[in-house]
Amino acid sequence: MKRRNFVKNAALGSTGILVGTSTLSCAEKSEKQQEKTVSKISLPVVVATWNVPNATAKAWEVLQSGKSALDAVEHGVMIEEADPNNQSVGYAGLPDRDGHVTLDACIMNKDGDYGAVLYMQDIKHPIAVARKVMEDTPHVILAGEGAKQFALESGFKAEDLLTEKSKKDWEAWKVKSEYKPIINIENHDTIGMLAIDSNGDIAGACTTSGLAYKMAGRVGDSPIIGSGLFIDNEIGGAVATGLGEEVLKTVGSFLIVELMRQGRSPQEACVEAIGRIVNKKASNYKDFQVGYIAINKQGEVGYYSIHSGFSMTQFQDGKNENLAADYFNKT
DSSP states (O other): OOHHHHHHHHTOSSSOOOTTOOHHHHHHHHHHHHHSOGGGSOSOEEEEESSOHHHHHHHHHHHHTTOOHHHHHHHHHHHHHTOTTOTTSSTTOOOOTTSOOOEEEEEEOTTSOEEEEEEEOSOSOHHHHHHHHHHHSSOSEEEHHHHHHHHHHTTOOOOOOOOHHHHHHHHHHTTTOOOOOOTTGGGOOOEEEEEEOTTSOEEEEEEEOOSTTOOTTOOOSTTSBTTTEEEETTTEEEEEEEOHHHHHHHTHHHHHHHHHHTTOOHHHHHHHHHHHHHHHHGGGGGGOOEEEEEEETTOOEEEEESSTTOEEEEEETTEEEEEEOEESOOO
16 A cells, blocks of 8 residues: 555545654753643533543543543553453453463553563452552663562452453353454454543553463553553653554554654644554555544643544543544555
């Protein structure tokens, strides 16, 4: 697929960014963005991947109580982590091919601090452990048994996360044991959340149980800074959902924030990031889904995906609504 064809379909007026933009130019654009004060928008704002009104409502409640964007995104995504009906996050997550529920999560604050856990088992709220890693250790990532040990030492409770329904689904899958990414599985996937609090500060969180029936040890984009999540408090933030392998290859969330730094709107940046994947994978993009959401310092929001079916939930001005994303593949 030619880049000009992608740009035409995406309705953008340019063919991409110039990676070699000068430091002076970037600085000038950053200053211009900061000149637009946050007071011009209605704060606070919460956005999240997929149709998760309970999660955004919780984050909104936290913000309304005067707490930070970091508190909001943590407690917001915890709603989905604890939901037994959500088989892609936390408790009840679909297991790997060996029947183990393994969780990945990361969180990022306004100062650029970051914490993550990878391939962690038996702990319902990986996002809360990720925050502990960020705030209570000299590290940014803990994995596997080390992450679980840290969680237990920090007061978290070990519990079996494989629900009866998820176990039955796994046993049914084992009959054929065929692995293939499913587009918009359960119309759900990784939950990524971004928030701007009343002070104008931005934070983000991302949590998942990963691809259903994945190979043991597989980790996707969700807990990796710059891929599943990236925050720059001077510019904005972005989160990803979908097939993590493709997000990792293009460092999608970091790309979106850098595009916004260079003057793109959140929507334009999300479209360009999807374009990087589509152009790289040629016709193979038809076999998987990736979606992005982004927000800039001015509170403008963008969301875009490869295929139809992706959506974003936004809570602002007391209104909690689910919005269908525009998408590239309209054939």
